[in-house]
Amino acid sequence: MAALSFSASVAQWADKVEGAVEAIFKEATHEVVEEMQKPIDSTPAAPMLSASCRRSWTHRAIA
Structure with a gap:
């Protein structure tokens, strides 16, 4: 008998x-x-980029 996959x-x-x-x-x-549920980017710059994006979004929402 042949081995099954x-x-x-x-x-x-x-x-x-x-x-x-x-x-x-x-x-x-x-x-x-x-x-x-795992973070997509685990490089050291990822939290800084994420904070920058949030800050940019907040400024647009207030304006």
Whole structure:
């Protein structure tokens, strides 16, 4: 028997185990949300740029 690809192995396992598809979906969703909550730019200049943008926006809103 030929070795299955990883995705084929997971699909075969999910077919056998009740609730597996839902568990995989929930875990994948959780991981995506965690990634989306991370800062996009972690360089030292990022906070300064962010503050500059906020200051610029505030001045426009007041004017």
